Amino acid sequence: MDQPVVVVRGEAVHEVPPDEATFQVTVSAADRDRPLVVRRLTERSAGIDTLLDSYDQAGLRRETSGMNVYPEFRRGEKVTRYHGQISTTVTVTDFAILGELMTRLAGDGLVSLSGPWWRLRPGSPAGAAVRRAAIGDALSRARDYAAAVGARLDRLVEISDTDGGGGAVYAARSMQVTNLSGGAADGAEPALDVTPQLQTLSAQVLLRALITNPESLG
Numbered sequence: 001m002d003q004p005v006v007v008v009r010g011e012a013v014h015e016v017p018p019d020e021a022t023f024q025v026t027v028s029a030a031d032r033d034r035p036l037v038v039r040r041l042t043e044r045s046a047g048i049d050t051l052l053d054s055y056d057q058a059g060l061r062r063e064t065s066g067m068n069v070y071p072e073f074r075r076g077e078k079v080t081r082y083h084g085q086i087s088t089t090v091t092v093t094d095f096a097i098l099g100e101l102m103t104r105l106a107g108d109g110l111v112s113l114s115g116p117w118w119r120l121r122p123g124s125p126a127g128a129a130v131r132r133a134a135i136g137d138a139l140s141r142a143r144d145y146a147a148a149v150g151a152r153l154d155r156l157v158e159i160s161d162t163d164g165g166g167g168a169v170y171a172a173r174s175m176q177v178t179n180l181s182g183g184a185a186d187g188a189e190p191a192l193d194v195t196p197q198l199q200t201l202s203a204q205v206l207l208r209a210l211i212t213n214p215e216s217l218g
Contacts, residue, residue: 003210006145010138010205015198016126021098023115025105026087037069037084044110045086055101058094065089099192118197130201135159138207150215157208
């Protein structure tokens, strides 16, 4: 007689702190003269770089994520002025400086901010932990089912992700910052209160195992 098999699904959900935050800072310029727009963009972008340089010890990363210069038309092809933008994506791992940095960047009326977006780094140990927890859940269920018929687990046959993609799902939240004008009562700049959002990871596995011959089912 073939040895009986138990097939179970295991799952786990963990909430863990994020590893890093990203936000986008964009400088803008507009004028009738196209070269002047480009020059202003270059100068303002250099100012952003200078400010970010002062935080390099915090281990932040930056990438130019886009530049756009385009004409504004009126009555057919008559160009009335030019608009331009340069965007930089900044990644921060030291959350202690994030609020201060974003506040200082937002102090310029020609700068716009988007973010932060919270995330885990690829290969984060938290992903492995939630997968192990899902396997532990599956083994616990398999033992329960085997014990219910007077049997016990004998040999593992197969473990597989139920979604075929590693079994982990990350959730993140974005926050828009458009203006931090004004100041505190003592004249100091207001500090942006940034609270990292917990990241939700889930894993699901399918487990097949041989069990010993059960006792009488009667």
